[in-house]
Amino acid sequence: MANKSLTGLESLIKLLPTGTLFIYLLLNPVLTNDGECSTANKVMSSILVALCSFSCVFSCFTDSFKGTDGSRKYGIVTKKGLWTYADPGSVDLSKYKLRIADFVHAVFVVAVFGTLVLLDANTASCFYPPFRETQKTLVMALPPAVGVSSAAIFAIFPSKRNGIGYAPVGEEEETKKGSDSA
Numbered sequence: 001m002a003n004k005s006l007t008g009l010e011s012l013i014k015l016l017p018t019g020t021l022f023i024y025l026l027l028n029p030v031l032t033n034d035g036e037c038s039t040a041n042k043v044m045s046s047i048l049v050a051l052c053s054f055s056c057v058f059s060c061f062t063d064s065f066k067g068t069d070g071s072r073k074y075g076i077v078t079k080k081g082l083w084t085y086a087d088p089g090s091v092d093l094s095k096y097k098l099r100i101a102d103f104v105h106a107v108f109v110v111a112v113f114g115t116l117v118l119l120d121a122n123t124a125s126c127f128y129p130p131f132r133e134t135q136k137t138l139v140m141a142l143p144p145a146v147g148v149s150s151a152a153i154f155a156i157f158p159s160k161r162n163g164i165g166y167a168p169v170g171e172e173e174e175t176k177k178g179s180d181s182a
Helices: 002-015 018-031 039-059 100-118 121-127 136-156 169-181
Strands: 062-066 072-077 082-084
Touching: 018 039, 018 100, 018 121, 039 100, 039 121, 062 082, 100 121, 100 136
Parallel strands: none
Antiparallel strands: 062 072, 072 082
16 A cells, blocks of 8 residues: 555656746746736746746656666657657566547646646736635635645556656666665
8 A cells, every 4th residue: 555655656746846836936037037027928828838838848748768778768759659869678668558548638637737826926926916816715725625636646546657757667666676675
C-alpha cells in the first residue's frame, strides 16, 4: 500500500508544472508591476501566462528512451510513435504512441497551473481587481477542489512518460544502487 501511495505522489510531483510555475512566479511580479498594471503590463503578463501554459501542455507530450550508446534521448510523442532528432538505433519508437491519457494529464496540469495563476495576488489585482474581495468562497474552495481532483487522476492513472528533464524511475534506482556499491 505504501509503495502505491509513493508512486502516486511521485507521479503527481512529476506532472505538476513546478519549473514552469517557478518561472511564472519569478517573472509575474515584474510583468504585472506588482499588480499595478498598465495595458503593456497586461499584454506582457498575458504572453507569460500563454507561454507557461504551453510549456505545461508540451511537457505532457514528451518522452525519452535510452539510446544504443547508453545516453538518454528525448522526443515528442506522436500518433505513430516518438519523434526524435536522435538516431534511435535498434530502439522501437512506435511503442511511444500518443494516448488518451496524455491529453487527460495535459488538461489537469493546465487546470492546476491555471488555478494558481487565477488566484495569484498580482494577476488578480492586474486583470480583475474586485474579484478577490467579492468571490472569497471561490478563492478558498477552488484550489483544494482542483488539487484533490488532479491528485486523484494522477494517482489513479499515473503517467508512463519520462519527459524532458525526468529520468525513468527504474533507471534512478539502478543509478543509486550503482553509486552505493562503488
